[in-house]
Every structure is written in structure tokens, then in C-alpha cells.
Amino acid sequence: MLDRDAHVGVVSEPRRVEVEKGFLKFFAKATGETDPVYFDEEAARAAGHPAIPMPETYLFSLAMSAPAKRGDIFDKANGLGVDMARVLHGEQRFAYHRRIYAGDTLTLTTTTSDIYSKKGGALQFVVQDTEARNGAGELCAEMRMVTVVRNG
Amino acid sequence: MVEDETLPELVRGPVTRGMLALFAGASHDHVLLHIDSDFARSAGMDDVFAHGMLSMAWLAQALRSWVPAERIRNWNVRFTAITPLHATVHCRGHVAELFEEDGERRARLKIGAWTGQDIQTLDGEAVVTIG
Numbered sequence A: 001m002l003d004r005d006a007h008v009g010v011v012s013e014p015r016r017v018e019v020e021k022g023f024l025k026f027f028a029k030a031t032g033e034t035d036p037v038y039f040d041e042e043a044a045r046a047a048g049h050p051a052i053p054m055p056e057t058y059l060f061s062l063a064m065s066a067p068a069k070r071g072d073i074f075d076k077a078n079g080l081g082v083d084m085a086r087v088l089h090g091e092q093r094f095a096y097h098r099r100i101y102a103g104d105t106l107t108l109t110t111t112t113s114d115i116y117s118k119k120g121g122a123l124q125f126v127v128q129d130t131e132a133r134n135g136a137g138e139l140c141a142e143m144r145m146v147t148v149v150r151n152g
Numbered sequence B: 001m002v003e004d005e006t007l008p009e010l011v012r013g014p015v016t017r018g019m020l021a022l023f024a025g026a027s028h029d030h031v032l033l034h035i036d037s038d039f040a041r042s043a044g045m046d047d048v049f050a051h052g053m054l055s056m057a058w059l060a061q062a063l064r065s066w067v068p069a070e071r072i073r074n075w076n077v078r079f080t081a082i083t084p085l086h087a088t089v090h091c092r093g094h095v096a097e098l099f100e101e102d103g104e105r106r107a108r109l110k111i112g113a114w115t116g117q118d119i120q121t122l123d124g125e126a127v128v129t130i131g
Helices: A021-030 A041-046 A058-065 B017-027 B037-042 B052-066
Strands: A015-018 A087-096 A105-118 A123-133 A139-150 B006-012 B072-079 B089-101 B104-115 B120-129
Touching: A021 A058, A021 B017, A058 A105, A058 A123, A058 A139, A058 B017, A087 B052, B006 B052, B017 B052, B052 B072, B052 B089, B052 B104, B052 B120, B072 B104, B089 B120
Parallel strands: none
Antiparallel strands: A015 A105, A087 A139, A087 B072, A105 A123, A123 A139, B006 B089, B072 B120, B089 B104, B104 B120
16 A cells, blocks of 8 residues: 555656657558658657657656656656556546647656545546646646555 | 537547557556556556556647647546556547637537447546637
8 A cells, every 4th residue: 555645745856858760750650650750750840849849748767767866657766656566557647838840858847736545445546747848947847647556 | 609509520449568568658657557567467457558648649630630739628437447458549529618818718528438348538628719
């Protein structure tokens, strides 16, 4: 069982991540993307973008690529230490404020906002909110991830 | 876009092991339940199953087929069932409501994904602006 008091309110250190063009192309391939704007720089420019735009769900991947030293869901020493074999993805939310492109550098900060139980503690739900800011400190995107932990 | 309009379906898959391996690498999601059958079975699953985020990426493609990407304000889904190997994924949307918010005309879409067996795997909504 996760100890609510130990984890709720924990804020990660800010993590600087680059939106890598090569990874966006790989993501497009892996998701069967058909719009060339997401894998062809020339098509992106022709459509008026400064570079390949980051697709809608990729903020989740950026966060996974840069696990927090403090408050990470799987980290046993400084995070929640959840066993990978016991997780399910419960919910996912995204909100967008500014478009993000390949080559941008973002700062991610993740807060463990809530932990709640269902079925007498057999299931625990971990709510983590991540925000992404650009170099000017402007909020570009936000996401909420709810992870289900099977304690049974 | 009008209220009660059903939006065109987008179908992806069927989900293969190769697809899950590629998606794990491309998405930085290395949870072994999706890529290692031995690990998945030892965790009590029948086999590897698809990342919820793969279906959500496909649902994003559906959203973008309905409105330009820059008009998506926010969206969320609940993962209501796992997507097994070999499933096809049917992304669907429905215009639930037109409204004004933050000085914009917006639509609230009921969105979701279903397997070919009609089991709902994603259940959510999206807020988009309309012209």
C-alpha cells in the first residue's frame, strides 16, 4: 500500500528535455501516422510550421524519457517505488496552450496530486500532474496521468 | 460541426507484437507488460497487451481528422479495458455540445475507442474550438 502522506504534494525537480526530431519521426512511424507534417520537415514548413510539430500525446513520452529524481512512480529510493508488474494506466488528460515543435527545449515539473483507494485498498490510484514550460517560462502544455496500482 | 453529429470513424490495427515493440521504443514507455510475454504472464496477464497510449495516439489522429490540431484545447480519456493483441481499434467521436468559453465557440466531443468485438477501451471527451 502506498502511504498517501508520504507522497501527495511531492513536486519533482524541474527536468529539461529537448523535443528531438528523430524521436518525433520514430513516433510517427510507430503510430502509423499518415500526415507528413509529423514526419517530414519540408511538409511541416510548407504547412506553415517552423519545424515538425509535437503530436498530441507525446508529452507523456517526454515525461517517460526523463524520470524525475524525486517522486517518480517506479523509483524505489526517491519515488513511489511501484512494481511495474502491478500498474495499469487509469486515465490520461492533456491541455494545450502553445504549440511545441521539434528542437524546442522544455522544462517539465511533475506533482503527485492525489492518491486514493478503491475496493478496500485492492486498487490504488496515483494522480500525477505534469506541466511543460518553454525557455521563456511560458506554460505550453499540461497533462494528468492516473496510474492504477493493483495491490491484490 | 453541429450538435449530435457523429464524426467519421478512424480504424487502426490490428495490434501486433511488432507494433508494440516499436511503440515502446518510440514512446519511451518501457513497461514490460507490453513487450515481454514472459513478464506479462508472470504478472498474471494472458499475454502482452497494447499500451493505452497507443490507442490514445490513434484517437489523437482521429481528433485531428475532425478539427485542425491547433483547435484542440484539452481532452481526456479513461482506460476502461485493455486492448489485446490482434485487436483492431475503432476511434469514434460524437458532438455532445456547442458552447462559448474564453471568448471562443467550442464543441465538447464525446470520444472513445472500441475493439472490433465492440469492447470500449477508451472513454473520454475533448474540447475543441470551432470556426
